[in-house]
Amino acid sequence: MIVPKILRTFCLGCMLVVLDHAVVQARTWTDATGTFKAEAELVAVRDGKAYLERPDGRVNTVPLKRLSVEDLKFIASIPQYAALVKPLLQESDRSPEPALPSPKIEPNQVDTPSASGSIRQFRSDSWGYNGLAFSNDGAFLVTLGSDNVTVINIKASTKTTYRIHSGNRSALTFTPDGKRLIVGGYDGRALIWQFDGEGTLKPDIEFPVDAGEIKSVVVSPDNQHVLTMHSTGTACLWNASSGEVYARFRDFKFSSCSHARFSRQGGQAMITDGRIAAVIDIPSRKIIQRMPLTNGSGQVAVIAPDGNAISVDRTYDFHTIETQTVSPVVISKGTETHWSAAYSPDGKRLVSGGLSKVKLWNVETGMPVRSFEMGDSGYVKYVAFSPDGLHFAAIGAPIGKLVEIFRMPSEE
Known part of the structure; x- marks a missing residue:
């Protein structure tokens, strides 16, 4: 359920950030590999990242490319964020981008x-x-x-x-x-x-x-x-x-x-x-x-x-x-x-x-x-x-x- 927009202030790193966002009920978020899961509430989506607030009040930033397809579809269902995640959903390969060059295999x-x-x-x-x-x-x-x-x-x-x-x-x-x-x-x-x-x-x-x-x-x-x-x-x-x-x-x-x-x-x-x-x-x-x-x-x-x-x-x-x-x-x-x-x-x-x-x-x-x-x-x-x-x-x-x-x- 989406609650009307409110202003929330929280500390992200060492910088005070004020975001205008839709508050969403806490849900289980999963990374693209299916290995990591966390209960959190979506705070905002900015600069290719999802801001997730955990039950203890801490806010984690997760690159959108690290989220599962199910999570991206959920974010896309929120009107103000739909345009930010739809390009990712259209990709044929949903695996994370390698941080390193593609390996050269030598048996x-x-x-x-x-x-x-x-x-x-x-x-x-x-x-x-x-x-x-x-x-x-x-x-x-x-x-x-x-x-x-x-x-x-x-x-x-x-x-x-x-x-x-x-x-x-x-x-x-x-x-x-x-x-x-x-x-x-x-x-x-x-x-x-x-x-x-x-x-x-x-x-x-x-x-x-x-x-x-x-x-x-x-x-x-x-x-x-x-x-x-x-x-x-x-x-x-x-x-x-x-x-x-x-x-x-x-x-x-x-x-x-x-x-x-x-x-x-x-x-x-x-x-x-x-x-x-x-x-x-x-x-x-x-x-x-x-x-x-x-x-x-x-x-x-x-x-x-x-x-x-x-x-x-x-x-x-x-x-x-x-x-x-x-x-x-x-x-x-x-x-x-x-x-x-x-x-x-x-x-x-x-x-x-x-x-x-x-x-x-x-x-x-x-x-x-x-x-x-x-x-x-x-x-x-x-x-x-x-x-x-x-x-x-x-x-x-x-x-x-x-x-x-x-x-x-x-x-x-």
Whole structure:
């Protein structure tokens, strides 16, 4: 039902705006992919954007091209907005305009499997790989180059390279529903790709989140919130659909290491830079607890899947710290510097990257389980576990031209 026109004043960003509009009853709005939904009231349509007021009084701006066809038809039913959205409804392709150039696909065959224990090897044709993320079903592995995103089909032993504009990137993750890949840029911008579950990526949209390179990224279980850690020492909480930054948390040192996890229900999140850990209450968007971890910042800090422990490197050792008591409960004795680490999905194993090798640890006992030699020399900068816990992957240095995938050894 449309109510007679009234004047409403609200604060949009830092600018006071007065709009003459038709007030419409709150309804459920959906983005063009069908992934994101929100209850809101249409406030106005201006400059190619819909202004939506949520029940808490906050106003979100959403590009019209990001809305579903059903939402556009609804807006078109309001006389003063009909002319603004009808051209969009007439388009044959309703998918969002890519924020990036159309990808150039280059299939490549896998290298010969390594005798050291890896079941797959993939070598870069250009400068090298950065960052690792398995798809939710573990069938695909995605990594980044200076000018590309590469999707590796593990079973088929092939890779597909999507060309993008150049720039250093190393942070990436899939959304929990598996429909999107979020890539953090060197310039603080987040690139979002649609993923079809069959190995195909499609560029979706790009958001300017904050200054400084995005060092790591994580998404809430409901796919609504994103946390990015930036080289400037700022962690940003933002909306995965609109890109609106809800809160910024400062005074961290993410230059060497950074990690974050949402709680299983998504009501809280934990972030760490290796020196301190902080717990964020998502509804209030405030830090509710800070915990000191170490006196200095090492190379590695990873949070256990259940959030009950954090493993940090101290010289050659790993200290696994219980988050409830903030005291080391297990110390894993090592003989070299650790450059990367990741927990298995069940939290029972930790894989770390050292000099030309990856090592698997028993988290409960702190004892090493097995070492795997890498095909390239140099330190191992990136490691990652598949969501099913059956495989883990690593990138060898110095220039990261080789990705190796290992099968998780059976329990002894």
